[in-house]
Amino acid sequence: MKCRRCKAPAVIDIRRHNAAFCSECFLHHCREQVRKAIHEYEMFGPEDRVLVAVSGGKDSLALWDLLVDLDYEVDGLYLGLGIGDYSDESGVHTRQFAQERGLKLHEVDLPTDHGFDIPGAAQVTRRAPCGACGLSKRHLFNSTAIEHGYDVVATGHNLDDEAAVLLGNVLRWETGYLGRQYPVLEASDGFARKVKPLVRLGEREMAAYCVLSGIDYQVEECPMAEGNRHLGFKEVLNSLEDRSPGAKAAFLSGFFARGHERFQTEADQVLLAPCPECGAPTTTGGTCAFCSLRARAGVVPVELRAGR
Amino acid sequence: MKCRRCKAPAVIDIRRHNAAFCSECFLHHCREQVRKAIHEYEMFGPEDRVLVAVSGGKDSLALWDLLVDLDYEVDGLYLGLGIGDYSDESGVHTRQFAQERGLKLHEVDLPTDHGFDIPGAAQVTRRAPCGACGLSKRHLFNSTAIEHGYDVVATGHNLDDEAAVLLGNVLRWETGYLGRQYPVLEASDGFARKVKPLVRLGEREMAAYCVLSGIDYQVEECPMAEGNRHLGFKEVLNSLEDRSPGAKAAFLSGFFARGHERFQTEADQVLLAPCPECGAPTTTGGTCAFCSLRARAGVVPVELRAGR
Numbered sequence: 001m002k003c004r005r006c007k008a009p010a011v012i013d014i015r016r017h018n019a020a021f022c023s024e025c026f027l028h029h030c031r032e033q034v035r036k037a038i039h040e041y042e043m044f045g046p047e048d049r050v051l052v053a054v055s056g057g058k059d060s061l062a063l064w065d066l067l068v069d070l071d072y073e074v075d076g077l078y079l080g081l082g083i084g085d086y087s088d089e090s091g092v093h094t095r096q097f098a099q100e101r102g103l104k105l106h107e108v109d110l111p112t113d114h115g116f117d118i119p120g121a122a123q124v125t126r127r128a129p130c131g132a133c134g135l136s137k138r139h140l141f142n143s144t145a146i147e148h149g150y151d152v153v154a155t156g157h158n159l160d161d162e163a164a165v166l167l168g169n170v171l172r173w174e175t176g177y178l179g180r181q182y183p184v185l186e187a188s189d190g191f192a193r194k195v196k197p198l199v200r201l202g203e204r205e206m207a208a209y210c211v212l213s214g215i216d217y218q219v220e221e222c223p224m225a226e227g228n229r230h231l232g233f234k235e236v237l238n239s240l241e242d243r244s245p246g247a248k249a250a251f252l253s254g255f256f257a258r259g260h261e262r263f264q265t266e267a268d269q270v271l272l273a274p275c276p277e278c279g280a281p282t283t284t285g286g287t288c289a290f291c292s293l294r295a296r297a298g299v300v301p302v303e304l305r306a307g308r
Numbered sequence: 309m310k311c312r313r314c315k316a317p318a319v320i321d322i323r324r325h326n327a328a329f330c331s332e333c334f335l336h337h338c339r340e341q342v343r344k345a346i347h348e349y350e351m352f353g354p355e356d357r358v359l360v361a362v363s364g365g366k367d368s369l370a371l372w373d374l375l376v377d378l379d380y381e382v383d384g385l386y387l388g389l390g391i392g393d394y395s396d397e398s399g400v401h402t403r404q405f406a407q408e409r410g411l412k413l414h415e416v417d418l419p420t421d422h423g424f425d426i427p428g429a430a431q432v433t434r435r436a437p438c439g440a441c442g443l444s445k446r447h448l449f450n451s452t453a454i455e456h457g458y459d460v461v462a463t464g465h466n467l468d469d470e471a472a473v474l475l476g477n478v479l480r481w482e483t484g485y486l487g488r489q490y491p492v493l494e495a496s497d498g499f500a501r502k503v504k505p506l507v508r509l510g511e512r513e514m515a516a517y518c519v520l521s522g523i524d525y526q527v528e529e530c531p532m533a534e535g536n537r538h539l540g541f542k543e544v545l546n547s548l549e550d551r552s553p554g555a556k557a558a559f560l561s562g563f564f565a566r567g568h569e570r571f572q573t574e575a576d577q578v579l580l581a582p583c584p585e586c587g588a589p590t591t592t593g594g595t596c597a598f599c600s601l602r603a604r605a606g607v608v609p610v611e612l613r614a615g616r
Contacts, residue, residue: 170478171548171555173562232551236544240479243540247479254481262570 005029012208015245023212030209033200034066041183041256043195044152050074051150051192053141054097054105056090056218058210059156061097063198065215067154068103074154077144079137080109082117083224090218097215106148108140116297118224124296129224132293139290143280145192157196160203163252164233178263182256189272190281199252313337320516323553331520338517341508342374349491349564351503352460358382359458359500361449362405362413364398364526366518367464369405371506373523375462376411382462385452387445388417390425391532398526405523414456416448424605426532432604437532440601447598451588453500465504468511471560472541486571490564497580498589507560 001010003022010020014029021029037043044050052067054060054076067074078094081087091107098105111117118136122129145153162181169177187193198206210217225231240247272281275288282288287295309318311330318328322337329337345351352358360375362368362384375382386402389395399415406413419425426444430437453461470489477485495501506514518525533539548555580589583596590596595603 171559171562173559173566175566232548236548240540240544251479251481254479258481258483 011212014205016241016249018245026208027213030062030201030205031066031069033205034063034197035070037183037197037200038070038195041195041199043154043184043197044072044193046072048073048151049149050152050154051077051106051141051145051148052154053137053156054078054094055156056093056097057156058206058215058217058219059158059161059198059203061093061156061215061217062206062209062213063154063156064097064103065101065213066209067197068101075104075106075150077106077108077141079140080107080111081133081136082109082111083119083222086218086220086223089220093216093218097217106144108144110136110140114294114298116294121293121297122224125293128228130228132297133224135289135293139280139288142190142192142194143278146190150192151187152193152195154195154197156198156206158198158201158203158206159249159252160234160237161230162196162199163237163248164230166252166255167233167237168229175263178260179265182260188281190274190279199256200249202248319520322513324510324549324557326553334516335521338370338509338513339374339377341513342371342505343378345491345505345508346378346503349503349507351462351492351505352380352501354380356381356459357457358460358462359385359414359449359453359456360462361445361464362386362402363464364401364405365464366514366523366525366527367466367469367506367511369401369464369523369525370514370517370521371462371464372405372411373409373521374517375505376409383412383414383458385414385416385449387448388415388419389441389444390417390419391427391530394526394528394531397528401524401526405525414452416452418444418448422602422606424602429601429605430532433601436536438536440605441532443597443601447588447596450498450500450502451586454498458500459495460501460503462503462505464506464514466506466509466511466514467557467560468542468545469538470504470507471545471556472538474560474563475541475545476537483571486568487573490568496589498582498587507564508557510556 001013001020002008003010003025004019005025005028006022008022008025011023012026013020050067050072052060052064052074054064056078064074064076076094076098078091080091095105097103118129118133121132121136125132141153141155166181169181183196183199185191185194201209209215237248237251270283272283273285274280275282275286275291277287277291280288280290309321309328310316311318311333312327313333313336314330316330316333319331320334321328358375358380360368360372360382362372364386372382372384384402384406386399388399403413405411426437426441429440429444433440449461449463474489477489491504491507493499493502509517517523545556545559578591580591581593582588583590583594583599585595585599588596588598
């Protein structure tokens with residue numbers, strides 16, 4: 001198996017591109033895919049200040065690395081979720097990555113700065129922890145970007161992540177979510193622009209990118225995400241991809257090209273007002289969902305929580 | 309396990325309805341699902357003459373039986389496809405069903421009436437036989453209905469069939485097909501109305517209906533459909549259904565309720581002209597696809613075909 005680009009011995013093959021690459025050309029391939037995504041969806045330009053949301057996992061560290069390589073002005077934001085050892089180790093990987101490269105890293109710690117953690121939030125809401133976690137991330141990524149004057153928040157959602165979310169949205173025809181699922185969400189009053197530059201790269205490519213470029217990332221999956229519906233959707237999509245390489249990318253890019261616009265009507269009709277507590281724009285007309293969560297989850301004393 | 313309706317011992321449970329039924333109440337359940345589908349999508353009324361396309365398999369024989377039970381005026385149409393023993397046996401089951409019940413059955417035989425069969429058509433087109441088969445069925449169901457003055461053509465596509473087709477259309481965002489996938493296609497110049505009254509009933513329910521009501525159907529799958537893409541999509545949907553009962557029905561009915569209308573624009577913009585050979589409406593502007601296929605497939609002498 002030879003590298004498609006330089007004919008040297010290949011180290012990885014990518015069936016959906018019907019191509020194999022040597023280490024160096026594979027890293028080039030990843031940069032090109034990110035460059036194409038940024039260009040295709042007009043995500044940002046060299047004049048924009050980008051804040052990349054970094055979890056310490058393969059996707060977000062690779063994204064930060066790729067954006068720096070592509071000469072964008074990009075700082076990191078790490079959000080401490082208070083999920084025991086998993087969060088501690090994720091923080092170590094993130095700080096080490098930033099220090100080694102001399103990159104600027106912002107940190108927000110949910111327990112220290114907001115008085116609650118994700119396990120506690122899951123307990124008071126009596127729902128899957130992923131709900132409270134996603135809500136907290138969306139809120140704090142945005143508020144940190146606004147506070148520090150970033151134009152754009154970039155997240156490490158890859159092709160597999162987005163295709164799984166899309167499958168979930170399509171299976172239930174969640175028209176509102178379908179109208180908002182796109183690689184770029186434009187800035188609006190109180191909201192920074194949100195972009196997903198990894199939509200053209202799969203999970204396996206991101207892991208290989210980290211290994212081949214020497215990025216030491218948090219390998220463990222989040223211990224709270226077990227049984228998450230999206231893991232089932234990923235399995236289903238992987239079985240379709242095995243049968244028909246490229247099926248996953250065609251599903252996602254076809255939606256962006258021909259499906260998404262048909263669901264935009266509802267998504268645009270959302271009315272927003274500032275939260276009286278934190279000033280963030282919210283649809284509720286009262287306290288925003290994050291401040292409500294903080295008010296409820298912050299009052300559970302740590303020693304009273306289940307499993308302690 | 310007791311029957312939800314009459315509390316007698318149940319013979320079948322249907323997880324997505326969280327219900328079990330005795331034999332008699334199960335047949336009632338199936339009739340109710342068909343009645344609901346006909347009503348919900350305004351398929352036809354007691355004044356309409358319905359032609360049901362019958363293959364001799366479980367779905368189409370059950371559909372004919374159900375429509376007769378519901379007191380509609382409904383005759384059958386059997387299309388001989390020339391697929392060896394499979395077609396011979398399918399014809400026997402269909403004729404026997406009609407004779408036993410004193411029902412009127414039209415027959416069109418592809419080899420006798422049009423000079424070709426599906427294996428021969430697949431060979432000249434060098435494509436999967438399902439393409440030529442679907443094309444021939446659509447053409448002959450419609451032309452027979454028009455010729456004999458039927459208002460409506462009813463086919464036995466069930467929930468599993470339609471959900472698998474939908475998944476295939478969604479995975480590639482085939483916007484034209486998505487605009488035409490609906491339980492009712494209205495009549496237009498040269499086209500009878502097309503309806504699918506089994507969209508609320510799954511494959512397993514249709515097999516049980518035939519067994520419990522003593523319908524002797526063709527159990528074999530078509531020998532030419534092996535490796536058909538839709539079989540893979542059915543497997544995928546079955547694994548999602550196992551995890552989450554009702555997922556398949558929610559996917560299909562959610563599309564009809566909230567997805568379909570968003571894809572209708574292209575579907576409506578099709579321009580039609582009559583085929584110079586047979587007079588059927590066609591988009592090609594020249595000879596229709598069926599007459600073209602007949603012209604090509606009819607010239608292959610049977611003894612020169614592969615596998616003979």
